[in-house]
Amino acid sequence: MTVPENRQFRLKARPTGRIERSHFDFATQPAPEPGPGQALVRVQYLSLDPTNRIWMSDMDQYMPPVAIGEVMRGGGIGVVMKSESDRYQVGDHVMGLTGWQDYCLADEGENAMAVLPANLPIPLSAMLGACGMTGLTAYFGLLEIGRPQVGETVLVSAAAGAVGSVVGQIAKIRGCRVVGIAGGEAKCRYLLDELGFDAAVDYKASDWREQLAAATPDGIDVNFENVGGEIMEAVMARMNLFGRMPLCGMISGYNSGEPMRADFSSILMRRIEVRGFIVSDFMDRFPAATQELATWYLEGRLKHQETVIDGLEQAPEAVNLLFDGGNRGKLVVRVSDD
């Protein structure tokens, strides 16, 4: 085959505030040639996540920041076009850190990509969402750190987002009262009517604090935290004794460059457990959890919602949707056709 062109976003400058196309070089070069033990992968879907914003910055973070000049880091799914590795067969769908580009190389060893089973009864993009890393993030954060009990009240912020929507649905499966915080009436209706939440709080409404109080008459036992800031503080002030708070993200603070401060006093007085995590902390248990998520999905108990943006060239601006509340469910960029 002729060598295809590979478009790449390379980080040019660290954004302060919103992400602009001008923070990147969008360069074209020939796709790389796989060496021994490698495969060439055509990227199909990119997963856009709040962590992309963190990686662009040089704030304290759990992986090294993307270096200036480096291809922007990002998760995705692709198809193997050419292989010099026994691990990858041409036509295999693979998932991993593809980067923001049309083509990437899959390696063996530590940085190998996951090969998806053939004839998967689940759409590829759902493997980035409810049945993939996003679903696993919700699954482990809620079940391992939140440890919800039947009848307890579970609150989740950014509830109409990729992780939040799965958290709420799993909490319902586990017999909890589920309250979601989301922006705008349409999203709140979606939580109640489509996802089966028990109550929704519209943080864009001027009476959101009253809505929060009304939605949690028995307090809050588990707060799955995605947002940070004043909403997190208001939620923490309503937590019950011995509440648990999986800290998944604080998206409201990523653009500011300021310390993400909040009141610790309820942690002390209510004896709350706050624990930060990232999904890879639970990597050894991915297979069984993925199986459970896929089963729920196929049984119709776990819905996958997504917002698809077409075209690799849209990736930088599209990340801002996560911070503006512009997406519903999983945000992906379609880079090429299935």
Next chain:
Amino acid sequence: MTVPENRQFRLKARPTGRIERSHFDFATQPAPEPGPGQALVRVQYLSLDPTNRIWMSDMDQYMPPVAIGEVMRGGGIGVVMKSESDRYQVGDHVMGLTGWQDYCLADEGENAMAVLPANLPIPLSAMLGACGMTGLTAYFGLLEIGRPQVGETVLVSAAAGAVGSVVGQIAKIRGCRVVGIAGGEAKCRYLLDELGFDAAVDYKASDWREQLAAATPDGIDVNFENVGGEIMEAVMARMNLFGRMPLCGMISGYNSGEPMRADFSSILMRRIEVRGFIVSDFMDRFPAATQELATWYLEGRLKHQETVIDGLEQAPEAVNLLFDGGNRGKLVVRVSDD
């Protein structure tokens, strides 16, 4: 016997900032007469603790605040003078919430006071300190929430104080590298020379941040937090992946009346577990833990240090020593002789 006089501190006004004698009425009245199932206790030692300051305020807290007009709440040890209960014998030493007064009544049932064993080989005041509630606070916070492993670095703030000094000594017994933060050179020397800490950081020195960095070359695995504020934030910024942070107190914030805010980002990025607690959360395990503390004490592995203030009338002003760093080890008021 003639009815003795009972002096009592009753809360008159909630302090803002420092505690003054004028926040209390200091009234004298006849000691109460024990009814059926009660005993009259002469108070010997009062335990002064940061929580006294919390109880005087109306901030969000784990017990109801002391009401205006009520006898100030406080823990202590006393001796039974008269008994109408099979639980208490005249001459027994008892421990519990005596209140800030010369005499109190001991009840049966839920609010019963603990009867100390006769011929205890441990000084009475140590039963309020290293071998009592203070020691238990250190014990459960460190071992249950901190879960220190051999060779890990344990940091404790207010390290020369009642709880902090026990935390550090238990961490040494468990084979950890122990770093204490305390105010002034004398306290730092005490940590190193008397208590066997590996390093000490003087927060009153202008270079305390550099001292902290130098004292924790491998980061911090467990932060036993007593202080809050900017010291807590600086410590959290040096915590290792999967660090644990028992949140015992935030004494730097109790006088201000302001929210006790600090940066949450290291909780997220380093996947730290922060958990608030109070010692009574572990009440069902007090007997075995007290036994272990007493054994360490009698073996000379756990030292009890105390600062004794003479006279009930000193109690209000004496609490301020906890906030000024004016005490070393356990702060008690001697109300009457053993």
